Amino acid sequence: xxxxxxxxxxxxxxxxxxxxxGNIIRADKDRRYxxxxxxxxxxxxxxxxxxxxYSCYELAERGQAFTKQLNQIKERYxxxxxxxxxxxxxxxxxxxxxxxxxxxxxxxxxxSRGEYLNGKIMAKYLGYEFIDAxxxxxxxxxxxxxxxxxxxxxxxxxxxxxxxxxxxxxGSTVNGKVVTFSRGGSDITxxxxxxxxxxxxxxxxxxxxGCLVTDPRIIKNPEVIHTITYMELRELAYMGASxxxxxxxxxxxxxxxxxxxxxxNRPEDEGTMIVESTCRIxxxxxxxxxxxxxxxxxxxxxxxxxxEIGFGRRVLSAFEDNGISFEHMPSGIDTMTIFVHQDExxxxxxxxxxxxxxxxxxxxxxxxxxxxxxxxxxRGMKSTRGTAGRLFSALAHAHINVKMIDxxxxxxxxxxxxxxxDFEDAxxxxxxxFVVAQL
Numbered sequence: 001x002x003x004x005x006x007x008x009x010x011x012x013x014x015x016x017x018x019x020x021x022g023n024i025i026r027a028d029k030d031r032r033y034x035x036x037x038x039x040x041x042x043x044x045x046x047x048x049x050x051x052x053x054y055s056c057y058e059l060a061e062r063g064q065a066f067t068k069q070l071n072q073i074k075e076r077y078x079x080x081x082x083x084x085x086x087x088x089x090x091x092x093x094x095x096x097x098x099x100x101x102x103x104x105x106x107x108x109x110x111x112s113r114g115e116y117l118n119g120k121i122m123a124k125y126l127g128y129e130f131i132d133a134x135x136x137x138x139x140x141x142x143x144x145x146x147x148x149x150x151x152x153x154x155x156x157x158x159x160x161x162x163x164x165x166x167x168x169x170x171g172s173t174v175n176g177k178v179v180t181f182s183r184g185g186s187d188i189t190x191x192x193x194x195x196x197x198x199x200x201x202x203x204x205x206x207x208x209x210g211c212l213v214t215d216p217r218i219i220k221n222p223e224v225i226h227t228i229t230y231m232e233l234r235e236l237a238y239m240g241a242s243x244x245x246x247x248x249x250x251x252x253x254x255x256x257x258x259x260x261x262x263x264x265n266r267p268e269d270e271g272t273m274i275v276e277s278t279c280r281i282x283x284x285x286x287x288x289x290x291x292x293x294x295x296x297x298x299x300x301x302x303x304x305x306x307x308e309i310g311f312g313r314r315v316l317s318a319f320e321d322n323g324i325s326f327e328h329m330p331s332g333i334d335t336m337t338i339f340v341h342q343d344e345x346x347x348x349x350x351x352x353x354x355x356x357x358x359x360x361x362x363x364x365x366x367x368x369x370x371x372x373x374x375x376x377x378x379r380g381m382k383s384t385r386g387t388a389g390r391l392f393s394a395l396a397h398a399h400i401n402v403k404m405i406d407x408x409x410x411x412x413x414x415x416x417x418x419x420x421x422d423f424e425d426a427x428x429x430x431x432x433x434f435v436v437a438q439l
Contacts (some may be wrong), residue, residue: 003202005024005033007036008037009037009039009050010206018083021264024205032164033165035190037169057111070101084125097113116132116133116167133166135157137170145188147192147251151192158193168188182245187204191250191251194251195257198255201260204259209263211243213286218428223435223439227273237249244274253276260273260274285378285380286376289375289431290374291426294343297367299336304334312336324340325344326338327373342369349367373415376416381413394432398425400418404417
């Protein structure tokens with residue numbers, strides 16, 4: 001078997017964590033390709049190395065002295081090296097970084113050095129080959145990943161390497177300019193590596209024992225999801241669940257490679273398996289609950305709008321022309337409601353309203369702000385009668401007024417809108433009826 005293993009920043013924040021990671025990798029000879037993140041926080045008030053690099057480069061870009069800050073970053077890595085008892089130095093690398101900072105190499109280059117340096121330490125510690133991600137992860141000039149060329153380069157390099165470390169988060173354009181993914185982008189690197197080597201499994205190691213049914217900041221110690229499909233995870237990730245970068249799903253999904261979310265600090269836990277499809281019966285009717293606050297509902301009314309060809313298109317073009325995307329659009333015979341992000345909308349609201357009036361000539365338009373959207377997702381909902389009834393009964397008993405209901409034809413999820421102030425209570429009520437009641 002071939003396994004690709006990615007470790008997050010909290011898993012590699014110190015020498016002690018490195019040792020845990022080393023033990024995990026050495027415990028299974030199939031864990032052949034390792035994708036490390038930059039060192040994360042060692043304790044709650046600590047600063048991630050990536051953030052330190054951003055701050056350091058800002059000083060360099062402004063022409064201010066930054067040597068002291070760069071030496072602090074160097075000391076973070078030296079602590080790890082000494083804690084692992086390695087005869088190894090990053091002095092030459094830091095000399096290069098200093099020169100690049102003086103030459104204004106860019107904030108993406110600066111941020112990428114966190115993974116680059118951690119990757120060099122990891123390769124030395126494991127005795128694996130180090131492959132610079134800049135040589136194998138290719139970006140287009142517009143900053144998007146060239147997945148076809150990346151797959152070709154990774155396959156070419158890794159065919160010659162039985163065991164290798166490839167730093168996460170960054171790559172380069174064809175002319176050598178370093179480009180980074182968005183935050184959490186090491187997940188994407190791991191997924192690209194897994195696809196290129198046709199891995200049997202992509203293990204993503206973090207500081208939680210898998211995907212949780214809902215946000216642990218709202219529900220204390222929520223249950224772990226043992227198996228989830230890619231489609232279910234996409235729905236939850238879109239609504240705010242953040243265990244895995246949502247763009248990391250696509251490369252492995254196309255290749256049929258499952259992802260296993262694991263806990264570096266509890267390696268005995270099985271974690272969560274993310275798969276294309278499964279015949280496993282879910283433990284609960286629902287798989288997960290996720291949501292976001294901060295929406296506005298724009299309610300548009302017009303008699304006989306349902307028989308007016310092009311009415312919806314004209315309304316939506318008012319949002320499009322002002323660069324505003326919409327989240328959901330429930331409608332009735334003479335009404336339609338557009339849900340948009342409040343922070344995007346409020347600065348342009350009068351222009352949008354004017355455009356709707358000009359283009360669609362509605363009878364009335366009124367808005368309701370400070371709303372939240374909650375997604376209740378689960379493949380088990382389709383085959384379970386009364387799911388929606390139980391959901392709304394639970395919310396009614398919690399004295400929560402539902403402002404919007406939207407269910408897709410796949411019956412995979414139900415989206416509800418509530419007031420911001422009811423958001424946490426609504427999630428608690430849903431969790432209680434579908435999870436706690438089934439324990």
